[in-house]
Amino acid sequence: MAELKYAFYTGCSAKGVAPELYNSTKLVAEKLGMELIELEAATCCGAGAVQEKDEFLALTINARNLALAEELGLDLLTICNTCTLMLREAKFKLDNDPELKNAVNEVLKEAGLEYKGTSEVTHFLWEVIDGVGLDKLKEMVVRPLKEFNIAPFYGCHIIRPPYLIGYEDPDNPKSIEMIIEAIGGNPVDHTARLACCGFHSFWSAEDKVTLKLTAMDAQSAKEEKADFMVTPCPLCHTQLDAMQEEAEERIGVNIGMPVLHLPQMIGLAIGLKPKELGLDKHVISTKEIIQKVA
Amino acid sequence: MEKFKLKVFRYDPTKDTEPYYKTYELPVEKGMTVLAALFKAKEEQDPTISFRYNCRAAICGSCAMRINGHATLACKVQITHLLDKYQTDTITVEPIGNVKPLKDLIYDMDWLVDKLKRVKPWFIPKEPPPADGTEYRQDPYDHHRIDFASDCILCASCMSDCNALKANKNFLGPMVHSKAYRFAADTRDGAKKERLEAVLEDFNLEWCVRCMECTTRCPKEVQPYENIIRLRIMAAEEGYKTPGEIHAEIFEQDIYNRGLLNEMLLPMRQEGILGAIKRAPFGIKMMLKGKVNYADFFGGHKIKRLEEVQKIYEVAKEKEKEVKIKLPQIMGVIYEDKRKTRKRANYAESGGNE
Numbered sequence: 302m303a304e305l306k307y308a309f310y311t312g313c314s315a316k317g318v319a320p321e322l323y324n325s326t327k328l329v330a331e332k333l334g335m336e337l338i339e340l341e342a343a344t345c346c347g348a349g350a351v352q353e354k355d356e357f358l359a360l361t362i363n364a365r366n367l368a369l370a371e372e373l374g375l376d377l378l379t380i381c382n383t384c385t386l387m388l389r390e391a392k393f394k395l396d397n398d399p400e401l402k403n404a405v406n407e408v409l410k411e412a413g414l415e416y417k418g419t420s421e422v423t424h425f426l427w428e429v430i431d432g433v434g435l436d437k438l439k440e441m442v443v444r445p446l447k448e449f450n451i452a453p454f455y456g457c458h459i460i461r462p463p464y465l466i467g468y469e470d471p472d473n474p475k476s477i478e479m480i481i482e483a484i485g486g487n488p489v490d491h492t493a494r495l496a497c498c499g500f501h502s503f504w505s506a507e508d509k510v511t512l513k514l515t516a517m518d519a520q521s522a523k524e525e526k527a528d529f530m531v532t533p534c535p536l537c538h539t540q541l542d543a544m545q546e547e548a549e550e551r552i553g554v555n556i557g558m559p560v561l562h563l564p565q566m567i568g569l570a571i572g573l574k575p576k577e578l579g580l581d582k583h584v585i586s587t588k589e590i591i592q593k594v595a
Numbered sequence: 596m597e598k599f600k601l602k603v604f605r606y607d608p609t610k611d612t613e614p615y616y617k618t619y620e621l622p623v624e625k626g627m628t629v630l631a632a633l634f635k636a637k638e639e640q641d642p643t644i645s646f647r648y649n650c651r652a653a654i655c656g657s658c659a660m661r662i663n664g665h666a667t668l669a670c671k672v673q674i675t676h677l678l679d680k681y682q683t684d685t686i687t688v689e690p691i692g693n694v695k696p697l698k699d700l701i702y703d704m705d706w707l708v709d710k711l712k713r714v715k716p717w718f719i720p721k722e723p724p725p726a727d728g729t730e731y732r733q734d735p736y737d738h739h740r741i742d743f744a745s746d747c748i749l750c751a752s753c754m755s756d757c758n759a760l761k762a763n764k765n766f767l768g769p770m771v772h773s774k775a776y777r778f779a780a781d782t783r784d785g786a787k788k789e790r791l792e793a794v795l796e797d798f799n800l801e802w803c804v805r806c807m808e809c810t811t812r813c814p815k816e817v818q819p820y821e822n823i824i825r826l827r828i829m830a831a832e833e834g835y836k837t838p839g840e841i842h843a844e845i846f847e848q849d850i851y852n853r854g855l856l857n858e859m860l861l862p863m864r865q866e867g868i869l870g871a872i873k874r875a876p877f878g879i880k881m882m883l884k885g886k887v888n889y890a891d892f893f894g895g896h897k898i899k900r901l902e903e904v905q906k907i908y909e910v911a912k913e914k915e916k917e918v919k920i921k922l923p924q925i926m927g928v929i930y931e932d933k934r935k936t937r938k939r940a941n942y943a944e945s946g947g948n949e
Contacts, residue, residue: 316896317858318886342900344854347846349805353827354843357915361907362850386807394923404918408910412903457758461807462820464925471811472665473681497758497806504865505801505838506759513762514804543881582885 305432307378308370308420309337310388313345314535315380318543321579322535322562326380326425328578329564332571333433333441337378340369346387349501357404363391364405364416376421378428380564382458382534383501388422389465424459426533426563427468430476435483443572444594445485451566452489452527453477454518454541456534457497471495477531477563484570493521498540508551515540515548519558529559529590531566538562543584559587569594597623599678601632603644604689606696614696616687617641623674629688630658630669633700646700653814656750660700661689666755668814691755693764707751710767714775714793721785736919737782743922744777744822746815753809753819759802766802767794769809769819776822779829791830800826801839816926841865851908854898859891 315323330337343366345351347359366388370377379385395402396418406415429438460471469476474495478488499514519541522530532538542560549556560583568578575594580587598620606614619636627635630648637644649655651670658669663681669688677686694702724731753769760766767775772794779790794800800823809819831840845864849856862878863871881887890896898904 313856313858316855317888317891318881320886320888342854342898342903344850344898344904345846345856347850348856349824350839350843350846351850353824353839354831354847355912355915356828356920357918358847358908358911360920361911362904365903365907394920397923398921401918401920404914408907408914411910412906414903457804457806457808461811462925463811464923470680472663496761497804497808499758499762499804501805502759502802504842505798506763510759510762510766510802510804514758517762543877543886546880547877584880584884 304336305334305428306336306338306375307423307428308373308375309339310343310366310370310377310379310384311339312379312381312384312535313348314539318539319535319562321565321582322380322538325562325564325568325573325578328573329568329571330425332568332573333429333438335428335432338373338375340366340377343369346384348383349387352387352390359387360391360394360401361405361408363388364395364409365412365414367392367418367420367422368409368414368416370420371417374419376423378423378425380425380533381536382424382456383536385422385424386458386465392418392422393465424468424533426459426476426480429480429563429567435479438480438483438567438571441571442484444570446481446566446570446594447485447487448593449486449528449590450489450526451481451486452491452522452525452530453481453494454498454522454530454532454537454560455495456532456537459533460495477533480563480567481531484567486566486570489522489525489527491521491525491527493518496521498537500536500540503540511540512544512548512551515544516552516554516556519545519548519556519560520554523556523558527558529561529587531561531563533563535562545585557585559583559585559590561587561590598684599623599674600685601636602685602687603633603636603699604687604696605644605699607698618685623678625675627674628670629660629662629672629674629677629686632674632686633669633688644700645698654748656748659691659750659752659755659814661687661691661755663687666691666752666812668750668752671814691751693754693757693760693768694751707749707754707768707770710771711749711774713767714771714778714790715786716771716774716778718778718781719784719786719789721783731783733782739922740825741777741780743816743818744773744780747773747777747817747819748815750814752812752814753817756808756812758806758808759804763802765797765799767799769803769823772800772803772826773809773817773819773822776826776829779826787829788833791826791833791835794826795830795835795837798837798839800830801837810925818922818925821922838865851905853895854901854904855896857891857895859888859895 351359463471481488499511503511565578575591601619605617647657649657653671690696690700690702775790775794778784779787803823862874
């Protein structure tokens with residue numbers, strides 16, 4: 302088996318409002334035999350914000366982030382959909398435009414760095430499937446989540462656009478369902494499975510767009526009688542969990558749908574405790590889930 | 596012979612109170628498109644099925660519809676590919692989303708036309724044509740910047756699956772913003788400011804949620820999402836102070852000063868003191884759940900080797916003026932992972948989307 306060693310790119314959320322994602326990722330990765338070398342010198346990916354002001358600057362800082370993984374000779378592993386897309390976008394542009402790559406490298410040289418293009422950008426979700434493998438995951442399950450109906454929420458930037466992501470069919474992805482089945486849960490199909498949480502227009506269209514989408518998404522999982530939603534993205538999580546009550550309020554509905562980070566869900570099945578996975582750090586109560594797995 | 600089911604959205608407001616679905620069984624024929632299947636059902640089984648079409652060659656944009664939930668041109672996708680892609684024996688066709696159905700697959704286009712009119716989707720010359728009788732001239736790079744945006748055939752597939760439009764019908768939508776970009780970015784056009792003002796009214800341009808549906812759906816690789824971002828860059832260059840612009844500045848400062856975003860101080864800096872007061876109850880809720888990194892209120896943690904980033908900023912800001920970034924060529928491109936040792940989900944190998 303190939304060595305499962307990665308340059309771990311945490312992103313801002315896992316170091317900010319989603320500490321439970323950071324902690325559960327490290328615990329689960331260790332148990333699954335993945336070695337994560339944290340990139341402590343990496344910056345924010347720009348999150349699309351820097352990209353829409355200073356395209357070249359955004360490319361350069363991400364070239365630096367990628368160069369940090371290259372220094373270690375490892376592929377870069379993210380735990381956030383938007384980080385994944387921003388880093389892959391930078392890589393796509395740099396690898397397909399030699400002049401641009403030269404211009405970026407002239408800037409990086411000032412800091413003693415070089416972008417070569419030797420490290421790939423991957424996400425925890427994909428590495429559980431392709432690196433660890435679903436057979437190995439199945440073997441490690443000690444507490445199958447068989448009584449849970451689980452609604453996958455992919456989040457946009459792990460499936461679209463295919464020219465930058467291309468891991469699976471954006472119209473009919475299966476990776477999260479495959480993991481849910483491997484740990485004994487029941488994946489629930491719902492209308493918002495591939496929808497948007499609204500996060501990225503929060504500061505411009507909170508009432509007009511964002512919270513409406515958030516409410517529709519949580520409602521969609523509830524209509525299919527899901528016990529909880531699961532997402533591989535901390536931005537979707539912040540929106541669906543932390544902002545769900547605000548969304549309920551504006552829309553005038555009552556939803557109360559718990560949302561788990563992907564590693565938290567896997568952690569429950571491979572014998573980690575809800576407390577160490579940070580299930581108590583969610584805004585929407587996860588009490589029922591905790592009681593059931595106890 | 597192998598058969599499949601074509602499940603068609605049916606609605607005639609003159610006699611139906613509710614839309615319904617009618618299923619037609621058809622033979623699976625090699626090379627048959629969804630449009631060809633609709634013709635076969637109409638000719639052999641039910642002459643009342645209504646749909647728009649014209650060129651049958653993905654040029655006119657008339658036959659956009661939702662096929663198994665995703666918008667595309669019915670003449671561009673084949674039955675055998677779809678049956679395989681969705682592992683099903685049923686293909687469902689519905690009118691595109693976010694519009695008012697008129698009859699079966701035909702929808703009301705006035706709504707789209709009204710939106711388009713707001714950005715004046717036609718060329719408004721900056722100056723009269725050259726006196727020597729030649730045409731308006733343009734630098735090849737300047738043309739390249741609007742090349743893909745010019746390919747739009749107004750099929751509205753992007754409008755169909757747009758998440759911001761789903762939430763709010765007042766969003767102009769990717770097709771319209773992309774069209775605005777095509778003219779605003781044209782160096783021969785004289786109405787850049789007027790167009791920017793139109794898309795920035797109520798910050799409409801920034802309602803986009805970056806869901807990437809438009810770019811994923813577009814059958815002509817127009818890159819509507821990327822055009823929205825290019826339009827935002829233009830607005831920033833013109834000095835418009837939008838929420839998105841303020842947001843971008845905060846990110847740039849934080850990356851320079853500490854490396855990572857300071858999420859705790861973000862609301863205050865984004866919306867000022869009044870904003871911070873408005874967000875206080877939310878902040879308290881987050882504190883009680885242990886989601887707040889208190890050190891961040893006092894500047895917080897800095898990444899290692901921050902001096903590299905600061906050096907890069909200074910040089911990059913200078914360099915940026917001379918760099919001509921080419922638009923990504925995405926026609927038929929599926930990102931391919933170089934790690935051949937790992938078995939990926941077969942997507943790139945299968946050729947991806949149609």
